[in-house]
Amino acid sequence: MNKEQIIVTAAQMREIEERIFAAGMPVAALMEKVAGLISQRIQKLFPTKQRVGILVGPGHNGGDALVVGRELHWRGYEVWIYAPFSKYKELTAQHLQYVKSLDISCYENIEDLPSCDFLIDGLFGFGLEREITEPIAAAISYFNASNTPIISIDLPSGIHTDTGAILGTAIQATYTLCLGLWKQGLLQENALDYIGKAELIDFDIPLAYIYAVLGESPPVKRITTATALTSLPLPRPLITHKYKQGHLLLICGSRRYAGGAIITGLGARASGVGMLSIAVPESIKPLLVSHLPEALIIGCPETETGAIADLELPDNTDLHSFSAIACGPGLTKDTTAIVQQVLASKSPLVLDADGLNVLAQLGTIPTLQKRQAVTVLTPHTGEFHRLFPEISYTDRVQAVQTAAAQSGAVVLLKGARIAIANPQGIVWINPESTSALARGGSGDVLTGLLGGLIAQSENKFAIEDIVATASWWHSQAGILAAQERTELGVDAFTLTQYLIPALSRGRKKKTEVTEVAGVTE
Ligand SMILES: NC(=O)C1=CN([C@@H]2O[C@H](COP(=O)(O)OP(=O)(O)OC[C@H]3O[C@@H](n4cnc5c(N)ncnc54)[C@H](O)[C@@H]3O)[C@@H](O)[C@H]2O)[C@@H](O)CC1
Numbered sequence: 050m051n052k053e054q055i056i057v058t059a060a061q062m063r064e065i066e067e068r069i070f071a072a073g074m075p076v077a078a079l080m081e082k083v084a085g086l087i088s089q090r091i092q093k094l095f096p097t098k099q100r101v102g103i104l105v106g107p108g109h110n111g112g113d114a115l116v117v118g119r120e121l122h123w124r125g126y127e128v129w130i131y132a133p134f135s136k137y138k139e140l141t142a143q144h145l146q147y148v149k150s151l152d153i154s155c156y157e158n159i160e161d162l163p164s165c166d167f168l169i170d171g172l173f174g175f176g177l178e179r180e181i182t183e184p185i186a187a188a189i190s191y192f193n194a195s196n197t198p199i200i201s202i203d204l205p206s207g208i209h210t211d212t213g214a215i216l217g218t219a220i221q222a223t224y225t226l227c228l229g230l231w232k233q234g235l236l237q238e239n240a241l242d243y244i245g246k247a248e249l250i251d252f253d254i255p256l257a258y259i260y261a262v263l264g265e266s267p268p269v270k271r272i273t274t275a276t277a278l279t280s281l282p283l284p285r286p287l288i289t290h291k292y293k294q295g296h297l298l299l300i301c302g303s304r305r306y307a308g309g310a311i312i313t314g315l316g317a318r319a320s321g322v323g324m325l326s327i328a329v330p331e332s333i334k335p336l337l338v339s340h341l342p343e344a345l346i347i348g349c350p351e352t353e354t355g356a357i358a359d360l361e362l363p364d365n366t367d368l369h370s371f372s373a374i375a376c377g378p379g380l381t382k383d384t385t386a387i388v389q390q391v392l393a394s395k396s397p398l399v400l401d402a403d404g405l406n407v408l409a410q411l412g413t414i415p416t417l418q419k420r421q422a423v424t425v426l427t428p429h430t431g432e433f434h435r436l437f438p439e440i441s442y443t444d445r446v447q448a449v450q451t452a453a454a455q456s457g458a459v460v461l462l463k464g465a466r467i468a469i470a471n472p473q474g475i476v477w478i479n480p481e482s483t484s485a486l487a488r489g490g491s492g493d494v495l496t497g498l499l500g501g502l503i504a505q506s507e508n509k510f511a512i513e514d515i516v517a518t519a520s521w522w523h524s525q526a527g528i529l530a531a532q533e534r535t536e537l538g539v540d541a542f543t544l545t546q547y548l549i550p551a552l553s554r555g556r557k558k559k560t561e562v563t564e565v566a567g568v569t570e
């Protein structure tokens with residue numbers, strides 16, 4: 050397993066650390082090694098010798114910062130230290146004493162601090178356990194307001210290691226250099242505004258110690274390009290035919306929301322699914338045919354309001370014959386009977402948008418308990434709240450875990466950091482996205498894409514892994530489109546056109562990484 054995909058809580062990191070120390074690694078030696086790596090990285094980020102302020106907290110995060118400060122001092126940077134606490138852990142106190150013996154100025158009050166070109170934040174790491182109080186809170190506000198780039202060691206000080214909550218106040222970092230393993234809080238939306246650009250500093254934690262604490266397949270994982278690519282229906286078998294490559298049924302659209310059906314269809318098209326059928330109200334069938342000439346468009350009888358009134362499938366087909374069904378975008382709420390019918394089918398089902406609203410009205414948990422096949426729900430926070438009104442979603446990881454466990458469905462909670470859980474507690478978090486995707490229709494693209502991938506999977510992959518792959522693919526398309534067209538240029542149609550280029554780029558990146566590092570995962 051690649052360390053980039055592992056996520057830990059503070060308690061887990063502490064346990065892993067204790068195993069390293071118990072095995073004989075001296076605490077001071079590990080700090081020296083870690084801080085050496087941090088200082089090398091900082092010299093790459095700020096290569097010209099500059100003035101740097103080091104913010105030192107009472108624990109080993111402060112110790113790391115002091116060692117980094119000392120190293121930068123010897124490398125020619127002009128260093129000063131801000132160490133405002135009255136008590137420090139022993140190792141940190143020793144480093145503080147040593148740097149004071151060098152030609153490095155130490156201060157306890159922010160009023161006395163000289164100016165600098167960048168700051169290193171070693172106030173608190175994963176040992177922060179309560180709200181930050183004065184005078185440190187005021188100092189943090191002062192540094193945030195100073196417009197000076199800040200490099201946070203491990204986590205921006207003030208971020209809860211697990212939930213990402215802001216404990217009173219927090220450093221707004223420009224870079225976060227996370228140590229050893231990704232901390233869960235850095236993948237929670239609450240913390241996003243504070244993290245800046247985050248990267249992992251790998252300090253060679255033996256996998257055996259990680260497995261001893263997390264198990265050989267850790268339940269909470271971070272989606273990477275490598276993990277996403279493993280659940281794709283690629284390469285295709287040499288001998289195959291269209292029905293062997295999955296048959297997806299999309300049920301979507303209404304006279305009012307015809308575009309949603311087109312966008313969902315275009316998302317499904319990019320998945321490569323062998324056969325695509327799209328059930329829409331009769332009156333919008335010609336529109337769908339013109340945009341998706343390869344798809345089988347099923348024109349259904351419609352209500353007066355232009356919603357699907359009846360699922361009229363072609364002869365000899367019933368819902369069970371599809372490899373997967375995706376239902377919801379643009380349906381309107383007048384489709385309760387349709388959604389009920391789909392829920393009663395034995396095909397894997399993706400429910401989104403109005404499909405979720407109808408499910409919430411029917412009663413999420415009792416309705417899903419009757420399902421005999423896999424269900425994937427893809428709510429945004431508003432829909433999540435309607436589906437699971439009892440579940441608080443301040444900790445999004447816990448929220449999806451609870452929702453999946455209670456409903457028996459795989460739940461994908463949309464947002465800047467998508468979290469996906471299966472009923473057994475496995476969680477995937479998507480660490481990369483772009484706010485360019487906060488736009489009408491981009492969820493429809495995901496529904497189509499996801500449906501198409503599930504239809505092709507033939508039970509080869511765990512369903513939550515496919516959902517994670519779809520989420521990665523979708524956000525990578527958004528990122529690529531935003532890079533080329535700015536964040537304003539990523540309308541849902543454009544997004545569908547970037548799915549295949551984003552996939553090609555991801556596959557190329559993976560090959561390059563493997564060649565350079567010889568990584569096998
Ligand atoms: N896990 C590892 O393997 C390694 C960890 N290292 C560093 O050690 C850090 C963890 O060190 P610690 O456990 O000492 O924890 P921290 O340095 O995060 O801080 C804990 C200290 O802050 C105090 N504290 C907690 N909340 C406070 C608050 N609100 N106001 C004032 N004081 C508060 C605690 O009493 C304790 O003294 C990591 O984040 C990392 O920077 C590295 O030195 C080396 C390797």
Ligand SMILES: [K+]
Pocket residue numbers: 110170171172173174201202203204205206
């Ligand atoms: K920190």
